[in-house]
Amino acid sequence: MKIFHLSDLHIGLKLFNRDLREDQEYILNQIVEKASDEKPDVIVIAGDIYDKAVPSAESCEIFDKFTGALYKAVPKATVMMISGNHDSAPRINLFRSVLASKNFYMIGNPPMQPDEHIEKVRLEDAFGAVNFYLLPFVKPSMVKQIVGTDEKGNNFSYNESVKRLIERENIDTNERNVLVSHQLYLPKGVKADEIERMDSEIRTVGNIDEVSSQVLVKFDYAALGHIHKPMKVGSDFYRYCGTPLACSVSEQGQKKGIIVVEMKEKGNVSTSVIPLAPLREVKVIRDTLDEALKQAGDDYVSVVLTDKVDLDVIDMQDRLRNAFPNLLEIKRECVEKANYGHKIAEEKDLDPFELCNVFLDTAGITDDEKDLLMDVINTVKGV
Numbered sequence: 001m002k003i004f005h006l007s008d009l010h011i012g013l014k015l016f017n018r019d020l021r022e023d024q025e026y027i028l029n030q031i032v033e034k035a036s037d038e039k040p041d042v043i044v045i046a047g048d049i050y051d052k053a054v055p056s057a058e059s060c061e062i063f064d065k066f067t068g069a070l071y072k073a074v075p076k077a078t079v080m081m082i083s084g085n086h087d088s089a090p091r092i093n094l095f096r097s098v099l100a101s102k103n104f105y106m107i108g109n110p111p112m113q114p115d116e117h118i119e120k121v122r123l124e125d126a127f128g129a130v131n132f133y134l135l136p137f138v139k140p141s142m143v144k145q146i147v148g149t150d151e152k153g154n155n156f157s158y159n160e161s162v163k164r165l166i167e168r169e170n171i172d173t174n175e176r177n178v179l180v181s182h183q184l185y186l187p188k189g190v191k192a193d194e195i196e197r198m199d200s201e202i203r204t205v206g207n208i209d210e211v212s213s214q215v216l217v218k219f220d221y222a223a224l225g226h227i228h229k230p231m232k233v234g235s236d237f238y239r240y241c242g243t244p245l246a247c248s249v250s251e252q253g254q255k256k257g258i259i260v261v262e263m264k265e266k267g268n269v270s271t272s273v274i275p276l277a278p279l280r281e282v283k284v285i286r287d288t289l290d291e292a293l294k295q296a297g298d299d300y301v302s303v304v305l306t307d308k309v310d311l312d313v314i315d316m317q318d319r320l321r322n323a324f325p326n327l328l329e330i331k332r333e334c335v336e337k338a339n340y341g342h343k344i345a346e347e348k349d350l351d352p353f354e355l356c357n358v359f360l361d362t363a364g365i366t367d368d369e370k371d372l373l374m375d376v377i378n379t380v381k382g383v
Helices: 020-036 057-073 096-100 159-167 289-293 311-323 340-345 350-359 367-380
Strands: 002-006 042-046 080-081 104-107 119-125 126-136 175-181 184-186 211-213 221-225 237-238 257-263 268-273 282-287 300-303 326-330
Touching: 002 020, 002 221, 020 057, 020 257, 042 221, 057 080, 080 119, 080 126, 096 104, 104 119, 126 159, 159 211, 211 268, 221 257, 221 289, 282 289, 289 300, 289 311, 311 326, 350 367
Parallel strands: 002 042, 042 080, 080 104, 126 175, 175 221, 184 211, 221 237, 282 300, 300 326
Antiparallel strands: 002 257, 119 126, 257 268
């Protein structure tokens, strides 16, 4: 069985208020083309379909075109999607039963009542059954009716809640099993602060949403979403595929792609990556103004100027915007500035007028201007 693993489409995302519709449609069309070429049996999208819980009409239109083209390109494939922390679970859950009849599974809500279970999709190939468990983004408050609370009546942690949800499923480990999930999973012994996170990711205070990868041991493959950088979680077969398109400057230079999972008989799993090439790269250019201008182009660019002398701000901005029509931001580094604190510290015994003269470097001003300065100081002092 061949599986395409994708996640974190973030349809509707804006990059420094830049509209990415053209870029997102370009990368989604590329995914459709790869699916048409490779003919996967299953296409998995592990959460964060949209960037906002209430997506714009334009975002819904982009998603509609993508799913329509995907269905046309691989009509025999089973498509499975779950909601992520950016999505509205009830909205993703709409028409769940109707879509399932077309081998299209959009699962928004995790199980929340005692009689509900993680959505399970059972498929067959030449080697037998493959069971897909589709677990959308979970907060402990969502599932407390199932997993319970601690002895003080408080919700369990994210880790304990997800662990209990999975443990209550009757998973046959003699068969092949795949988990599709959108959470912060950590390898055993690794702390959340040790994981490189992207600027575009939502983080919780104290990383309270972390879940140990030990809960994944019953699965032959875990198709994970939430982390925007491609990453393995303690195994070659527990993986984050990352975003298909850079969502922040911190993702510059990352190689994006589709993880292709090949499942044969039990225990025989292999993975590979199909690269995805964006319409425009996200780049950071760190150089002097003159050297930066020589790298002009159409990419999304964050420019960090290293000039040690001051620059004409208006001229600098105009020249950079002309060179980079998709300029995201301009930063300065290594600008020489006077150390007034040190200068004043040496003159701590001076009166207010003398301190102002030192701070403002008034050696070249006229007597009238000095009189005006004295008048201002006396007014402030109430003299």
